[in-house]
Amino acid sequence: MLLFSDPSLGIDSLGMRRAYQLAERGRGLTAPNPFVGCVVIRDDQIVGEGFHERAGEAHAEVRALADAGHSARGSHVFVTLEPCSHHGRTPPCADALIAAGVARVSIGMPDPNPIAGGGAARLRDAGIDVEFASDPAPYQDQLREWTTWVRRGRPWVRVKVALSLDGKPGTVAGVRSSITGAGGLETTMRLRSASDAVLVGASTALIDDPRLTVRPEGGSQRQPLRVVLSRSSCPKDLKLFSDGSGRVLCLSASGNGDEWTVPTGVEVEHYSSAEGLRGALHVLGERGITSVLVEAGPSLFSAFWRENLIDELILYHAGGVAGMTAPLLMQQVGSAGDLDRRMKAVEAGVSGEDAITVWRPRVAEKY
Ligand SMILES: NC(=O)c1ccc[n+]([C@@H]2O[C@H](COP(=O)([O-])OP(=O)(O)OC[C@H]3O[C@@H](n4cnc5c(N)ncnc54)[C@H](OP(=O)(O)O)[C@@H]3O)[C@@H](O)[C@H]2O)c1
Known part of the structure; x- marks a missing residue:
């Protein structure tokens, strides 16, 4: 897209x-x-x-x-x-x-x-x-998303991150900070309505408590599947559990010994912790999800990067600075391969007051 x-x-x-x-x-x-x-x-x-x-x-x-x-x-x-x-x-x-x-x-x-x-x-x-x-x-x-699903059995992974002018994903770690302008929101609605699922990490679900819905300006009444991902357990009280705006899936690693209790209507699935994020994506693939928008905080961005699972990266560049005490986007470098991996810019534009750049892996997927 x-x-x-x-x-x-x-x-x-x-x-x-x-x-x-x-x-x-x-x-x-x-x-x-x-x-x-x-x-x-x-x-x-x-x-x-x-x-x-x-x-x-x-x-x-x-x-x-x-x-x-x-x-x-x-x-x-x-x-x-x-x-x-x-x-x-x-x-x-x-x-x-x-x-x-x-x-x-x-x-x-x-x-x-x-x-x-x-x-x-x-x-x-x-x-x-x-x-x-x-x-x-x-x-x-x-049909890039769909062919990825046909060939690899997992959805196309589109990761979206908003950054300040000094390249930070927020101002203070663990606190909600809205750093993009209204134009960014409009693009987010377009991205959500083009995706079969929208995914956040449990930590962001807890801190931001987002609804992850497509609002009418997104041009679609269809709501993507909303997924909360965790290696342990799902937060208990989230707005998206009770807003009546479509399906919610809590996806957690198996073998953590913790059975989630979630409100009626919220689905729970487990993936193998040994398979990591790849296993989580295969669970989504088995449900027929061909594209997922990951609205990633720093930990999830870093994990997807380390597992080389980002098919497309959408960066929003907002107009303020966050300063030296703000969190870094890349939390942990796992191996030298994490630093060698490169992406190339495929698109850039202005949306409201924000700039948006789109990146894909330098080594193109073979058809
Ligand atoms: N700038 C942006 O675009 C943006 C977007 C989203 C969020 N944020 C901000 O980011 C902050 C939260 O960031 P965060 O780093 O704590 O959360 P995150 O990156 O959004 O998500 C981390 C969560 O994902 C789950 N997870 C599942 N598998 C994982 C894996 N392999 N590696 C790491 N995590 C995995 C973890 O759940 P378990 O701990 O249960 O395992 C963890 O709680 C908030 O302040 C939020 O406002 C910024």
Whole structure:
């Protein structure tokens, strides 16, 4: 997800550009499915459009074909991800395209999912002209979170940290300090609404007592799963337990001998303490969470850094200083590898009075 630019503007094909834009409307809504967009063009006119809106509901191709009706026969279909070829909760999209009599299908990227892939071959076998985009990068980038989940069984980890001008995550250790301006809040709402889950450490949950919800200005009524992470036990009285704003999960390491008592409606899951944060992420992956926004304090940022689990780092740079007694962001360096690891900036922008920079690991993920 890019915060300050629109990658669809670099797509030459009008059909593919529109399909990309339609897919974006499903971002954050479709887990564990990918969000996909589809356009049907006949005689140079768009006759059908669709995007996947929710897991279990019709896929983008089926919606676009329904929108096109009889005009789908002999048409050129543009779709961001290879049409599926398997019976999941809905029938295969490849079969729907064949049954509709389309003539040609342009596809953004192949489906990396071994169960659902193979749709292109099925279309070709049925005599349909099929082509893949010569540059799959925009579609691969669009579905980066989902492909991470498919390939690694864990969600894409987006860590967000706010820093003062002198690079500190707060003014006094263990105390809530709001260092960003209103623009930062607006971006936080966008990030939360694009994520399947929002996670905080138990310590921040206790000190800040955040609600972690998407407020209406975030543009979505869907609330991400809210996760409180602990190696020991979950704080007992938190606002998010009782605000009625969506699901809450307390995720703690197993073997700590402490059974949590949590209010009714709050879920509890355990991960293996031997597996650390990676184990916690796999528990989320098993629940179909494809992307998680970690609103990290210094300990959690440091732990994710040490375990090399940050796929994307969003830094908010606020306009005040915190001083020499303020806590450091990096709490503990575990090994020389922690210092060797580098990230590269991929985006920068201004949001209200704050600056925001986006970082990804220097060594890119292989597709
Ligand atoms: N500047 C910002 O963007 C920002 C964001 C969030 C919070 N904050 C501030 O940060 C302060 C809290 O920071 P913090 O460092 O105490 O808390 P933190 O980094 O937010 O979270 C630490 C908590 O995460 C849990 N955890 C689970 N696995 C862990 C692991 N492998 N390593 C470390 N922790 C793990 C721990 O729970 P257990 O102790 O139960 O194991 C611990 O309480 C507050 O003052 C808050 O206002 C700032």
